[in-house]
Amino acid sequence: MVSIKDVAKHAGVAISTVSKVLNNYPNVTEATRLKVNQAIKELNYVPNSIAAALSSKHSGRVALLMDPMRQTRAADQVYMQYMLGALDCAKELGMDTVTVFFSMIEGMTADDITRYLRSQGVQSVIIFGLSQEDRVIRDLLHEEDFYFVAVDAPFVTDSITSVGIDNAEAQYEVAVKTVSENLSRLEPGHGPQSVLYIAGKGSSYVTAERTRGMKKAAEELGVSLSIRYGDFSESKARNIAMVTGKDKDIIVCASDMMAIGAMYALKELDVFHPVCGFDGITLMGYVGQGMNTVRQDFYDIANTAVKEAKRLMEGEKGRQVVMPHELVRMNYQDVIL
């Protein structure tokens, strides 16, 4: 294995000089920089990130913390996009990553997790989809030793950056759109429309935000609104729609999976009402024939999260980053193209 020593020898300089070139230190002559880079190329040298991490203390290592089991299985797509986005970006930026699923840290205290991450040389942590319940993770956020990027969670401090879409605005938009589209379907004299909103998990930040958006939409549109909590569960949403969906004009759901559950319920009840979702997963296209949904670009969000982690490690302070979203109509054609 070719090491920094070989490069130094080959270039006729000292090891430390090579290191300086590698890490873009300012105090290196252009001439020697060229010499070193030349040697690096000729020897096909790739720095050993293990050694670098051990030696420097700002390893640039970032942990990706996620719980792909929590929601229904169709969340796979979301987390896969998260991972792709994060790993691609990290590779690009020369950062090492450690993937950590919740199942791996089950039963650990925040301190345990801190020690574990530390043992892996982790310097910053990206948390995907934290919910209020995660006491342990919330404790972890107070850990002074790490930088954090919280995806879809509202925390911002000097060492915590928050990344996500504007959930309230997005929910507002998709609700308004779906209701508007439905107006023409109503006979005159039908009276005000009624909307069933199947919200997510009561305790989660995104649920609060989306519910806020939904309420605003209902108010502006002058429609009556009933709210139920489906906990992001397909089957719970299905049951809710089964019981209270029949006499509603429209069902708005805080996740695609719940929209799918609601849709199947309506099918079983043998009635048709528009249903809209939130997320933009392809599964929507398979089961619904043209459902509105909010599309989040999870790949891009993860990308940004990694960049924000880097930014923190470079000494910048935490901030809030709002990612764009879009409204789409999913159907089978779109999915297989």
Next chain:
Amino acid sequence: MVSIKDVAKHAGVAISTVSKVLNNYPNVTEATRLKVNQAIKELNYVPNSIAAALSSKHSGRVALLMDPMRQTRAADQVYMQYMLGALDCAKELGMDTVTVFFSMIEGMTADDITRYLRSQGVQSVIIFGLSQEDRVIRDLLHEEDFYFVAVDAPFVTDSITSVGIDNAEAQYEVAVKTVSENLSRLEPGHGPQSVLYIAGKGSSYVTAERTRGMKKAAEELGVSLSIRYGDFSESKARNIAMVTGKDKDIIVCASDMMAIGAMYALKELDVFHPVCGFDGITLMGYVGQGMNTVRQDFYDIANTAVKEAKRLMEGEKGRQVVMPHELVRMNYQDVIL
């Protein structure tokens, strides 16, 4: 950060003694072992795996190499299961992992990849879903410096272990089952049944195996068989079924996604024929109303792959591991329960 030095001091022994206890060396008195473990517990010491990896050369680091983009997006579920299985098991066994997606090594030569993995301290590599096309990966397999576990690929040498189900047998079974179930639906005098087999990618190992199983089934059942290659693509399978599926009695597909494509084609043609798939992804349950499929436990396969990697690193020779499969019928009820 509490290091091995602190533990040694606290226990009143030498650093190397602690190391020996940590790595289960034989030559340690039970008394000192206890002392050391006591100190470890009291200090909440967690070994720094970075330092261990740098120092020891058999880091136990395993790279997970996968291409979650290759197939259609519904492959997310498969790869997510792979990852969960692999990471859980690795954590359990105290092995570090590096997740590598193909997108990250795009354009690299086998040597480039070798250097990259080396720079990450990787000692063994698990390759998920290698196809004949991947010249680069196939070259990589000849690399002497790594141990390999190939999932769903037939390679076995002293340093390569192969893990996967018996594809021929599984395809045989699901074909026989589906054809048998369909027998009763035929009017007498219909003549021999005809089966359309939508195979995978011509160049892949699993495709060859599954096709072999299908041929055997057709022969034994006395049905006529047409074979087309859908390249594991939903839309290609859809087109194939569109053109040649109408007058067939049954369509057997080498993947669930192709089965879904075929099913949508039949729907569009407004005919019904049984379709069966292969993989056991939940999406099958959403779109088909009771489709047969072969179920592979991807979580378990990845679990085994990691254990096999460890086994190789412990000096054992490569071997072939055949995992069990099962036949299931997927429908919506099963999915949401």
Next chain:
DNA sequence: CTGTTAGCGCGTTCAA
């Protein structure tokens, strides 16, 4: 059986 010592490959002072 235990302790001393020399690296692993690199980042980082501090002199020169």
Next chain:
DNA sequence: TTGAACGCGCTAACAG
């Protein structure tokens, strides 16, 4: 601007 020397936390000979 460059280079020698030390140390990161740990493993692995070797010596005692």
